[in-house]
Amino acid sequence: MAKTKTDLTWQEIEIGGVVTTPGNAAEYKTGNWRSSRPVWDKNRCVKCGICYIFCPDAAINEDEEGFFEADLYYCKGCGICAHECPTGSITMVEEEE
Amino acid sequence: MGKRIGLEVSLSAAEAVKMANVDCIAAYPITPQTHIVEHLSELVNNGELDAEFIPVESEHSAMSVCTGVSAAGARVFTCTSSQGLALMNEIVHIAPTMRLPVVMILANRSLSGPLSIWNDHTDVMSIRDCGWIQVFAHNGQETFDHVLFAYRVAEAKKVSLPVMIHIDGFILTHVIEPVEFWDEEQVRAYLPDFEPVNSLHPDHPVSMGAFGLPSIFSEVKVAQDEALIQSKGEIMAAWKELGDIVGRYYKPVETYRNEDAETIIVTQGSFGETVTLVVDALREEGQSVGLVMNRLWRPFPFEEFREALGSAKNVIVIDRAISNGGQGGPLAIELRSVLYGAANQPTVTDYICGLAGRDVTIQDFKNMYYKSLEKVKGKPLEEDFEYYAVRGK
Numbered sequence: 001m002a003k004t005k006t007d008l009t010w011q012e013i014e015i016g017g018v019v020t021t022p023g024n025a026a027e028y029k030t031g032n033w034r035s036s037r038p039v040w041d042k043n044r045c046v047k048c049g050i051c052y053i054f055c056p057d058a059a060i061n062e063d064e065e066g067f068f069e070a071d072l073y074y075c076k077g078c079g080i081c082a083h084e085c086p087t088g089s090i091t092m093v094e095e096e097e
Numbered sequence: 098m099g100k101r102i103g104l105e106v107s108l109s110a111a112e113a114v115k116m117a118n119v120d121c122i123a124a125y126p127i128t129p130q131t132h133i134v135e136h137l138s139e140l141v142n143n144g145e146l147d148a149e150f151i152p153v154e155s156e157h158s159a160m161s162v163c164t165g166v167s168a169a170g171a172r173v174f175t176c177t178s179s180q181g182l183a184l185m186n187e188i189v190h191i192a193p194t195m196r197l198p199v200v201m202i203l204a205n206r207s208l209s210g211p212l213s214i215w216n217d218h219t220d221v222m223s224i225r226d227c228g229w230i231q232v233f234a235h236n237g238q239e240t241f242d243h244v245l246f247a248y249r250v251a252e253a254k255k256v257s258l259p260v261m262i263h264i265d266g267f268i269l270t271h272v273i274e275p276v277e278f279w280d281e282e283q284v285r286a287y288l289p290d291f292e293p294v295n296s297l298h299p300d301h302p303v304s305m306g307a308f309g310l311p312s313i314f315s316e317v318k319v320a321q322d323e324a325l326i327q328s329k330g331e332i333m334a335a336w337k338e339l340g341d342i343v344g345r346y347y348k349p350v351e352t353y354r355n356e357d358a359e360t361i362i363v364t365q366g367s368f369g370e371t372v373t374l375v376v377d378a379l380r381e382e383g384q385s386v387g388l389v390m391n392r393l394w395r396p397f398p399f400e401e402f403r404e405a406l407g408s409a410k411n412v413i414v415i416d417r418a419i420s421n422g423g424q425g426g427p428l429a430i431e432l433r434s435v436l437y438g439a440a441n442q443p444t445v446t447d448y449i450c451g452l453a454g455r456d457v458t459i460q461d462f463k464n465m466y467y468k469s470l471e472k473v474k475g476k477p478l479e480e481d482f483e484y485y486a487v488r489g490k
Binding site: 015019028 | 194195257294295302303305306307309312315319323324411464
């Protein structure tokens with residue numbers, strides 16, 4: 001398996017630090033920045049999709065029933081979804097180690 | 098071999114840029130660099146140079162354009178001075194990290210304030226640590242030769258770094274000197290076409306200038322610094338080949354009558370030629386004195402300095418810049434690093450002079466020399482440096 005960026009020595013860095021793999025930002029985990037995560041209350045959710053639209057990281061997906069959930073690999077826990085939700089069905093729950 | 102013609106150094110520098118057949122020039126006029134840009138603009142306008150001339154709205158844009166053009170795989174030139182360099186500072190630091198072989202002439206001028214258009218090296222020192230290869234030219238011919246040298250070194254695949262040529266504002270830029278142009282064949286033999294290590298092209302997509310997280314930043318910077326340190330090999334090879342082609346051989350440090358000299362004066366920039374006359378005059382007065390002129394400011398030639406200073410007992414450094422709150426001028430600080438731990442360490446006296454174009458005459462250098470001998474006689478130095486001929490000091 002190829003080395004991840006964090007394993008590379010200075011000699012192995014591409015000249016000029018160029019990125020040669022298109023789209024490799026998808027590998028970059030931002031989920032560990034999170035101090036709290038959004039939790040949906042399906043009893044209140046009206047499936048309007050406001051949370052999906054407002055998520056600045058496109059880290060919210062729609063499930064088979066039409067409800068929404070966060071992709072915790074990317075979700076930084078910014079809380080914009082909870083702030084924007086018109087029915088108040090998203091709660092930010094503190095992450096615990 | 099071309100014949101020597103009398104031409105303003107700025108114009109001959111622009112002619113050298115033309116001979117390097119650049120694809121693009123992006124620059125903003127600023128005193129005392131203006132004549133270089135003006136002449137390049139004329140050459141493009143008159144169809145003598147097939148290049149894009151981009152009249153940008155600021156130096157920040159000039160260096161941004163150069164970075165983009167170089168990233169696209171084209172040969173680019175810019176030049177500036179002082180405040181212009183300060184305005185482009187942000188991108189000056191980015192180009193070497195991206196390993197883009199931009200070439201720039203810096204017509205050295207003091208940084209404001211107080212506002213001044215005249216010559217010293219404070220602008221150079223503001224970007225001392227930026228990661229460019231930096232060379233000083235002492236006269237018009239060296240300026241011409243080093244434009245071609247700069248492209249040759251910058252674009253070498255192992256190097257792939259930007260190169261800055263320092264020429265003293267007015268003292269060089271605005272004087273007419275005899276300059277020997279190269280023949281087209283000589284340029285072709287010396288400077289191959291530019292083949293970038295990486296370039297922005299849809300057939301081989303890359304992202305340049307990416308974000309560097311703490312986990313990768315240090316490795317990227319070390320790779321950049323290693324490239325600068327190791328560029329010395331290519332620099333030496335390029336000077337050797339330049340000499341073989343046009344008969345002028347350049348070295349990282351140039352020496353003049355320094356063998357067995359008890360005292361050595363160290364200069365950087367156009368002061369060097371004046372001090373050759375000072376050395377001659379002092380030798381006639383029976384003094385054991387020589388001169389070392391630094392040419393390669395970055396990567397700094399530590400080994401060559403140790404060798405050139407030899408067994409000197411006294412080293413006099415002439416600085417044209419202040420390191421505010423520091424221990425003397427930047428050149429002296431570097432010299433003390435060279436000498437630290439050396440056997441039979443010489444004394445170092447540092448004179449900061451010639452700021453903002455104030456004249457420093459042969460007599461002034463002689464005064465500094467004799468003053469220095471008094472200073473170091475039998476007692477350790479109490480003052481690390483001195484401002485020469487500053488009223489009230």
